[in-house]
Amino acid sequence: MDKKFKFVGVNSIKFNRQFKDDTSCYEYLASLKWMDGTFECKRCKYSKFYKGKKPFSRRCLKCKYDESPTAGTMFDKCKFSLLIAFHIAFKISTKKKGMSSLELSHEFELRQPTCWEFKWKIQQAMQSSKLHPLEGEVHVDEFFIGGPEEQKRGRSKGNKRLVVVALEKVKEGVGRAYAQIIEQASSEEFKPFFKTYIQKEANVITDEWVGYLPLKKEF
Ligand SMILES: [Zn+2]
Known part of the structure; x- marks a missing residue:
């Protein structure tokens, strides 16, 4: 997960307003991934790109590698929609007592093992974000x-x-x-x-x- 990816300070009204469909979630991830507008191809390090085939993805002009905003994040290869993934991540990171995979599976109509797996990814990402304390x-x-x-x-x-x-x-x-x-x-x-x-x-x-x-x- 990108260390800049946070729901801190966002209440559920603001959250639901900003993330209303898959498109807005992809757009948000893309804006974090290529924050300052610069691009570097993961494969060949080339800096020029054009619009890729996946939502908000960037395709390297040289080697044609198509990088999705979700690549390398906890949302990569997700078994459900990005919108649902965002909602689960929001619930887990904002609920004081957290949510069990069983509760998640009921609320989002997903299989419990699927929820368990994704919840584990989120927890790993939350742990790793602590490894990047604030600076400056x-x-x-x-x-x-x-x-x-x-x-x-x-x-x-x-x-x-x-x-x-x-x-x-x-x-x-x-x-x-x-x-x-x-x-x-x-x-x-x-x-x-x-x-x-x-x-x-x-x-x-x-x-x-x-x-x-x-x-x-x-x-
Ligand atoms: Zn490339």
């Missing part, structure tokens, strides 16, 4: 979600959830991001989050909240 300029902030108004910490949170978010700033705006639900904005909770998702060399920018202070030495 990283902004960390925490806020409540789930309520009509977003509040800063310190007040009663009701049934809202507190989330810490780390965003990587890149030239074009915001790069990769990681988010995690936390109980309190304490340094004990921030520490594992920082350690997992942010490179030590990164330039971390936070507000003045005391929870961040003990992390100053390390990050």
Whole structure:
């Protein structure tokens, strides 16, 4: 899976609006794969291409290798439609308790072993994305979600959830991001989050909240 492939910060309304058919999913993967518009043939490294035969694929002008946006990702050789694959990935990555392959097979009308196999691929991809912590300029902030108004910490949170978010700033705006639900904005909770998702060399920018202070030495 491309390390930039994330559903972080996307709620189900936005998700359903953006990914309504296979075409929009292919288009999204293509936009991540060839983000800056450049192309390099997997086979011969040539940089010129023309439109391939598969949806949103690119075909090398020299050796004619046709690369699909799904090639080399967890969506490669999927046994069901890309739209369903996106929905399963969204469910698994956003549901706090996750979903069993049995639940998935009921909801998406697929065979359980098929769901089990795809779920395993997603989990592998989620694991590997942790191996690419954020670098460069990283902004960390925490806020409540789930309520009509977003509040800063310190007040009663009701049934809202507190989330810490780390965003990587890149030239074009915001790069990769990681988010995690936390109980309190304490340094004990921030520490594992920082350690997992942010490179030590990164330039971390936070507000003045005391929870961040003990992390100053390390990050
Ligand atoms: Zn080629």
